[in-house]
Amino acid sequence: MPKDNSIKSVLIIGSGPIVIGQACEFDYSGSQAARSLREEGIKVILINSNPATIMTDPMMADRVYLLPLTPESIEQILQENQIDAVLPTMGGQTALNLCKEVDELGIWQKYNCRLIGVDVAAIDTAEDREKFRQLMLKIGVKVAPSKVANSFLEGKEFAQEIGYPLVIRPSFTLGGTGGGFVHSKDDLDEALQRGLTASPIHEVLVEKAVLGWKEYELELLRDKNDNVVIICTVENLDPMGVHTGDSITVAPAMTLSDSSFQDMRNQAMLMMRSLGNFAGGCNVQFAQDPQTEQLIAVEINPRVSRSSALASKATGYPIAKIAAKLAIGYSLDELKNQITQTTSAYFEPALDYVIVKIPRWNFDKFKGANDTLGLQMKSVGEVMAIGRSFTEAIQKACQSLENEAVGLGYYGKSLMKSDELVDYIKTPKWDRIFRIKDALMAGVTVKTIVQATGIDRWFIYQIQKICNIEREIANHNIDSLPEDLLKEAKKNGFSDLQICKILHGDCDEEQIYEKRKALGITRVYKMVDTCAAEFEAKTPYFYSTFEG
């Protein structure tokens, strides 16, 4: 059954101003959705209060409203246009909250405007921690022990019951604003007060903290026939305790066995199906006990999210574009994979490369800001790198940070001694990944670093691989640098500049480049094609790497 022909015009709600915790990813999804709907001959009306976006360019929609994101603006738009449906899942939590508010005022109903791609009850359940917890218990998915508190006294009482460490999570806030960890009784009062104040409904969740557990995110798509696919699985390098937006993340998951991945996939699908009846994208986060592989559900977002923008770029699968088509009634098996144009959109992308995302912080511009990472997202952007190995991808990502890092292999030199470094990396901060590398270079063991950070040892071994190459390079000058070593360095993401900084004696980037060119160590270009080369791709994009 193809699309619903009764939908001739759709309103898309943008995400408003770019703030920490909600940035241009929603511009990307909104633009994709607008394009996707217009392709179907549907008239697109768009509202966003932020003119500095691509989606508000006049060519993106049939009509663009630069108005405050309020129910009044929505009503004005509905008065001025015949709108059959509203798609609120492309503008993050801001758009969902507005959609809900408008719904409660009965405005959608009054103008006979349908909600597509979402279920208001689903938004409610996903955002209200207690409803979410109850639903999870009902369907047999584990969650961290928690209780909802609407007052300071209640919160204190629950904290005593649950024990430390615990998390305070305010209800209905963006990017974890106002939330925080409480490691001991002394910090409770302040954290509780802050959380209650941050929540628009003066409500917080007091939850047992699963610090040190591994964290994963799944991106799902569902159509009206209840077909569900997992588009991407993302593993957080930083364990639970650091906001996903502030975590270094990797795709595909690097340290998951099939049995534990399928467990996660089954639970994610169960969660999405139980949350309500909507066709579109959804994001589910899990924490995993590294010893028992037991899972607990952390949260579910019944919308296109920051992670789905990343997942789209990571896999080549245009999540927002397809989600928009699903919202107007297509089913996944009726749509084609946009990249191959011959195979089905109902499939799960296979990757033959590694994606590393590193957040970009600007603590130098926010003097006095607490630079410890936690529940509240503090990064202002992110870089994403693609490589044919984790080492290559993480070094490329570091090189893209524009913060003087020359790959992970060279970032000035830490003046800290090894025991100071071990102590330093216990706290997640923006430069932790660089200090981990420093500690390894200083001879600290993988085991010690794993204990100090809770990061899975697989990643630390990989960083050690980078250290070993750096040590070998340091034994040489440009003339003595062997071909094999140079090739290996390039395959592991070392930049020419990085190599010349490590080498003995004077040389510059250009000389390294000339040397490797003469040896035939040059870039090759590979496609991001959604299918790991199984099918021919028609609209691929490329990344560079070194092979052979």
Next chain:
Amino acid sequence: MSNTAQPAILVLEDGNVFKGCAFGKIGTTTGEICFNTGMTGYQEVFTDPSYYGQVLIMNNVHVGNYGVNDADIESDSIKIKGLICRNLEEQFSRFQAKGSLDEYLKKNNIVAIEDVDTRALVAHVRQKGAMNCIISSEELDIEKLKQQLAQCPNMDGLELASVVSTEKEYELGDPKSPIKVAVLDYGVKKHILECLVQRGAHVRVHPAKTSVSRLKEFNPNGYFISNGPGDPAAMDYAIDTVKELMNEGKPMFGICLGHQLLALANGVDTFKMHHGHRGLNHPVKNLVTGQCEITTQNHGFGVNPESIRNNPNLEITHVNLNDGSIEGIRVKGKPAFSVQYHPESTPGPHDSRYLFDEFVKMMKSN
């Protein structure tokens, strides 16, 4: 992955050469090259008897990350003939792991090559089709390797199921169970048997060339025709067995090779595919319910779609959404059905396990 690693070489039947580093056993191996796009479950794949005779490329770039253990196996040993990867990891991380993939490959005498441009290789196989190949970490003379490669038999027309089948009968599950399944073992995966046992069945697993009378002696409620390696058309003994059993009218379920055998027993022909389907993300539509499922696949032979459409005794129940190939059939008027994909899905998504429920239900109501 260090520059001191021992070199290894891969030569394809069409003369193409790929260089890399040795991993696993130092030695030489030959087989038919194929690729798997799955991103998890390498140990299950390597031990799957359906891969017998094949040299496998893993498209996923890191393999070995979580080591190996005793639970994630489909048979008692590695069944692939050789392994080709981009990065094989010696260092692994999993609390439940018992050892590294490298040790495991060595213990199983499997020759592997890493640091290969697997993407270029996969694209080549996708374009040129399945062919034989040789990997060596002991002999680097390409001409000599080509001579040795010429001795490797072609998969087309090759009967391999009886090589990997059990030698002796064995039973699993509760002997008192009212549901008894006779399994025709052509290389059955452990987790297929487990899927049956978990649903309360008592199974007896039979060697490939077991006589029909012996199978009937068990007085089963249903027959299961297993997956397995090689060319189904070269298995006259199995086709005859399936034909004869089908006449008994008891429930019958076939997976992968078992699907091809059921088709052959109904007069449908099979063919060698260009490069097969191997991975965990193949889209299949159930034509009976209209629902879709993401499936695990591993097959280099397929059933002829025309011949099935023209067969008055067969009904198509499942199709592949990528290439329209036949993924499931049902024999009209008989409780016999089969699927080309792997509903036990180890590794892979559990979307299709309902088929085992259906089989058990069929046996209960028959």
